[in-house]
Amino acid sequence: MNVQIKLFAFLCVASFTAPFADVLPETEGMEEETRGDGTYLTASPTYSYDHSSQMGGIHSESEEWNPDKLRFRYLVNRMSITPSWNIQDPAVWLATGNEIGDLIYQDMLVDGVNSGISNRTPMMEAGFRSKPYRGFWATVRAFQVDHYSVGSFGVRSEWVDAKEFALFGENLPFFSSTYIGLGYSGEKLETSLLSGHEYLWMMGESGRWIPIEYKPRAEARFDFDDIHASVVYENAKFRNNSAGETGRRQEVNGSFKLGEDSLSMSKEAWNFALGVAFRAVDDSGAVYFGLKDDYVIFPFLEYTFHPNNRLKIAGFAGTSGREFASKDSVNLGFAEFSGAKANVGFKNHIASSLNPLGETYEYYDSDTLNLTADGFMQLHRAYLDVRGRSEFFELGMNIAGWVEKGAETFDPDSFKTVKGLTYRTGSVDRIDSWIKSITAEANASVYYKKMLTLSSRAGFEKIDGDEERFEVNPAEGWVALGARWNLYDHFILEHSWTYRSDAKWNLRTEDPYVVKGVWYWNASFSQLFPEYGLSLTGTILHSLGDEQIQVPNGGYDRTRFYCNIKKSF
Amino acid sequence: MKQFFLIFFCLVVSLWATPAEKDSSRSFHDAFLALEGGAIYPNSDLGQVIDRSYYGLAEFRYSYFGPFFGVVQFGYAYMNTTDDVAFPGVHQFNGRVGVDYPIQMAKPISIGGGFSCIWARADGSDEDTKTSTLYDNESEFGWYLRLDLPIVRTQNYRVGAKVYYETLWTLPNRSNMLWIGFYVERKLW
Numbered sequence: 001m002n003v004q005i006k007l008f009a010f011l012c013v014a015s016f017t018a019p020f021a022d023v024l025p026e027t028e029g030m031e032e033e034t035r036g037d038g039t040y041l042t043a044s045p046t047y048s049y050d051h052s053s054q055m056g057g058i059h060s061e062s063e064e065w066n067p068d069k070l071r072f073r074y075l076v077n078r079m080s081i082t083p084s085w086n087i088q089d090p091a092v093w094l095a096t097g098n099e100i101g102d103l104i105y106q107d108m109l110v111d112g113v114n115s116g117i118s119n120r121t122p123m124m125e126a127g128f129r130s131k132p133y134r135g136f137w138a139t140v141r142a143f144q145v146d147h148y149s150v151g152s153f154g155v156r157s158e159w160v161d162a163k164e165f166a167l168f169g170e171n172l173p174f175f176s177s178t179y180i181g182l183g184y185s186g187e188k189l190e191t192s193l194l195s196g197h198e199y200l201w202m203m204g205e206s207g208r209w210i211p212i213e214y215k216p217r218a219e220a221r222f223d224f225d226d227i228h229a230s231v232v233y234e235n236a237k238f239r240n241n242s243a244g245e246t247g248r249r250q251e252v253n254g255s256f257k258l259g260e261d262s263l264s265m266s267k268e269a270w271n272f273a274l275g276v277a278f279r280a281v282d283d284s285g286a287v288y289f290g291l292k293d294d295y296v297i298f299p300f301l302e303y304t305f306h307p308n309n310r311l312k313i314a315g316f317a318g319t320s321g322r323e324f325a326s327k328d329s330v331n332l333g334f335a336e337f338s339g340a341k342a343n344v345g346f347k348n349h350i351a352s353s354l355n356p357l358g359e360t361y362e363y364y365d366s367d368t369l370n371l372t373a374d375g376f377m378q379l380h381r382a383y384l385d386v387r388g389r390s391e392f393f394e395l396g397m398n399i400a401g402w403v404e405k406g407a408e409t410f411d412p413d414s415f416k417t418v419k420g421l422t423y424r425t426g427s428v429d430r431i432d433s434w435i436k437s438i439t440a441e442a443n444a445s446v447y448y449k450k451m452l453t454l455s456s457r458a459g460f461e462k463i464d465g466d467e468e469r470f471e472v473n474p475a476e477g478w479v480a481l482g483a484r485w486n487l488y489d490h491f492i493l494e495h496s497w498t499y500r501s502d503a504k505w506n507l508r509t510e511d512p513y514v515v516k517g518v519w520y521w522n523a524s525f526s527q528l529f530p531e532y533g534l535s536l537t538g539t540i541l542h543s544l545g546d547e548q549i550q551v552p553n554g555g556y557d558r559t560r561f562y563c564n565i566k567k568s569f
Numbered sequence: 570m571k572q573f574f575l576i577f578f579c580l581v582v583s584l585w586a587t588p589a590e591k592d593s594s595r596s597f598h599d600a601f602l603a604l605e606g607g608a609i610y611p612n613s614d615l616g617q618v619i620d621r622s623y624y625g626l627a628e629f630r631y632s633y634f635g636p637f638f639g640v641v642q643f644g645y646a647y648m649n650t651t652d653d654v655a656f657p658g659v660h661q662f663n664g665r666v667g668v669d670y671p672i673q674m675a676k677p678i679s680i681g682g683g684f685s686c687i688w689a690r691a692d693g694s695d696e697d698t699k700t701s702t703l704y705d706n707e708s709e710f711g712w713y714l715r716l717d718l719p720i721v722r723t724q725n726y727r728v729g730a731k732v733y734y735e736t737l738w739t740l741p742n743r744s745n746m747l748w749i750g751f752y753v754e755r756k757l758w
Contacts, residue, residue, distance in 0.1 A: 101740035108618035490634040
C-alpha cells in the first residue's frame with residue numbers, strides 16, 4: 001500500500017463503521033465480486049479465493065464444509081453456490097449483460113479479428129416461477145455467465161467442441177445451466193423436485209479446467225418443520241477431445257437433518273440437530289477425480305446452548321470414519337453501555353480436512369494428486385466486537401487474533417506450462433508450525449431517514465508464520481466506501497468503491513504470482529414499481545480499476561454491465 | 570468512463586437539486602407509445618468507416634414518480650459502411666432504458682438519460698465479413714443523453730423531434746454518435 005492509501009485507510013479505521021450494502025453481482029454465489037471485507041480473487045464464476053476478514057485461517061471460505069452448506073454444490077474439494085439451483089421467489093425475470101469493450105464499430109478501424117483485442121463475453125438468464133395453485137407451483141430457469149472465459153479459451157477448446165458445450169453461444173462459459181421443476185409450499189412443508197441439463201468447468205488442484213456435462217442433474221428438497229432433506233442425482237460426462245478420452249460418473253449426494261439449526265433463534269436453552277451428509281459415485285472411463293472407496297458418509301451433531309441472553313455456545317462435530325471436522329464458538333455479549341454493545345468471543349476449528357466430503361484424488365495423466373493430508377488442522381480465533389448506533393450514525397469495530405497449526409496447503413512436485421496456463425502436480429500438505437495473525441476492521445455509517453446511507457469500511461490483516469508456504473498471502477489491507485440513495489421507494493442508486501492491497505499466489509506457478517492492489521467502482525441503478533412488483537436494474541461492476549488476472553489460469557476481470565427486469569407475483 | 574462518471578454525479582446532483590413530490594401513485598398513471606425515425610451521425614474517427622445511417626424505433630414512455638417519466642425503447646438501424654469497408658453495412662438492434670425530466674423553466678422541453686444496449690451483426694457474404702468480429706452476433710452497452718422537443722401537442726398526440734448523444738463502451742475507443750429524429754406519440758391511457 002502506498003502512503004496515501006495507508007493514511008486513507010487509517011482515517012477510515014479511525015472513523016469506524018456499519019453493515020455495508022454491497023451491489024449485487026450477476027448471479028448467486030458471485031458475491032465475492034463486490035465484497036470489500038477481505039481478500040476476494042476470482043478465476044471464474046466457478047472458482048474464487050474468498051477470504052473474509054472475520055473467518056480466520058489462511059484458507060478460502062469456499063474450501064470449508066460446514067452444516068450451513070448442506071445444499072451447496074461440490075466442485076472438486078470446494079463448496080460453491082454457483083450455479084445455484086436454489087428456488088427463486090414467484091416471478092418472471094430476464095437478465096442480460098456483457099463485459100464492456102467489444103470492438104463493434106471500432107472493428108473496421110482496427111482491422112477486426114487481426115487487431116489482437118480479445119472478445120468480450122456476455123451473461124444471460126431467463127426464469128419463471130408460477131404463483132402457487134393450492135400450494136403447487138412450477139418453475140423453469142436457464143442461466144449462464146460467459147465472463148472470464150477468454151483467457152483460457154484456447155486450452156479449453158481442445159477439451160470440448162465450443163459449438164456444443166453451452167446452452168447458448170460458443171464462448172465456453174464456465175457454467176451454463178437449465179432446469180425445470182415442480183414444488184409444493186404449505187404451512188410447514190416446502191418441497192421441490194428439479195431436473196435439468198448443465199455444462200460446467202471445475203478447476204482442479206492441478207490448475208486444469210475440467211469440463212463436465214450433467215445430463216441429467218436432478219435435485220429434490222424437502223423441509224417439514226425440523227426435518228430437512230435433499231438428494232441430488234448427477235449423470236456426469238467427462239471428455240477430452242484432444243486426448244481422445246471420455247468418462248462417466250454417476251453420483252448421488254445429499255443430506256438429512258433432524259432438529260433445530262445451530263444458528264436458529266430458538267428460545268430453548270439447548271438445541272440439537274443430528275444430520276448426515278453423503279456422496280456416492282460410480283466412475284467409468286476417464287474421470288479426472290476420485291473419491292476414496294467411492295462413497296463418503298458424514299454424520300454430524302450440531303448444537304447451541306444459550307443459557308441466558310448474554311452467553312451463546314454453538315458448534316458442530318462430525319466424522320466420516322476417514323476424516324473428522326468440528327467447530328465451536330463461544331460468544332459473550334455485554335450490557336449496553338453509553339449506546340454501544342460489546343461482544344467477546346472465541347472460536348475453534350479442528351479438522352482433519354477442510355472439506356471431508358470433497359474429492360480425494362485428482363488424476364493428471366499418469367500422476368495422482370492426493371487432495372487430503374495426514375494429521376489435522378487447528379485454528380483458534382478470539383475477537384472483540386463493539387458497535388453502537390444513534391439516529392444518524394452507526395460505528396463499529398472488530399479486533400481479532402488467530403493462530404493456526406496444521407493449515408492445509410499444497411506441496412507442488414512439478415510445474416508444466418501449456419499455452420500460457422501453468423499446471424502442477426503434487427499433493428495437499430500441511431504447514432506444521434504455528435501461523436499467527438492480527439486482524440482489525442472498522443466501519444462507520446451515516447443515515448438520513450431511509451433516503452440515504454453512506455457507509456465506509458476499512459481493515460487490515462497481518463499474518464506471520466515461520467513457514468510461509470501459503471497457497472495465497474491474503475491482502476494486508478482493504479477499504480470500501482459506499483452509498484445508497486432510496487428516492488421515494490421508486491428509484492434506488494447504490495454504489496461502492498472498494499480497494500484491496502496486493503495479494504500473492506505462491507504455489508500455483510514456479511515464481512509467486514502477485515495480484516496487484518486494485519480499486520473498483522460498482523454501481524447499480526434501479527427503477528422500482530412496488531405497486532406492480534416490477535423492478536428494472538442496471539448494474540456496472542468492476543469499473544475504473546485495472547483489468548487483471550486475479551488467479552493463475554483464471555480469466556481477465558473485466559468491467560461488466562448487466563441489466564435485469566423482474567416481475568414478482 | 571470518466572465522462573460517464575461525471576454524468577452520473579450530475580444526475581445525482583440534479584436529483585438532489587429538484588426534490589420530487591412524494592407521489593408514488595403516479596407510476597404508470599399515464600402511458601404513451603411513440604414511433605420515431607431519423608438519422609445517425611457517427612462522430613469524428615468513426616466517420617471513416619460508418620456513413621450517415623437511418624433508424625426506426627418504438628418507444629414506451631410512462632409517468633414514473635414525481636415529475637419523472639420512464640422510457641423504454643426498441644429499434645433497428647442499418648448502419649451504412651463507407652467504401653473502405655469490405656461489407657456494405659451492419660444490422661443494429663438497439664434498446665434503451667432511462668428517465669426523462671421535464672424542464673420546468675423551458676416547458677414542454679424534457680431532458681433525459683439512461684442506458685443503451687445494442688446487438689450488431691455485419692451484413693454481407695461470409696467472404697466479406699470473415700475478418701470482422703461482427704461476422705457473428707456482438708452486443709455492447711452504453712449510455713445516452715437526449716433532448717425531447719415536442720412541436721405539436723394535442724390532448725392525445727404529440728409530434729416533435731428528439732436529439733440523442735450516445736456513447737457505446739467499445740474498445741479501443743468509445744463509439745460516439747448523434748441521433749436526430751422525428752416522432753409521433755399517442756397517449757395510451
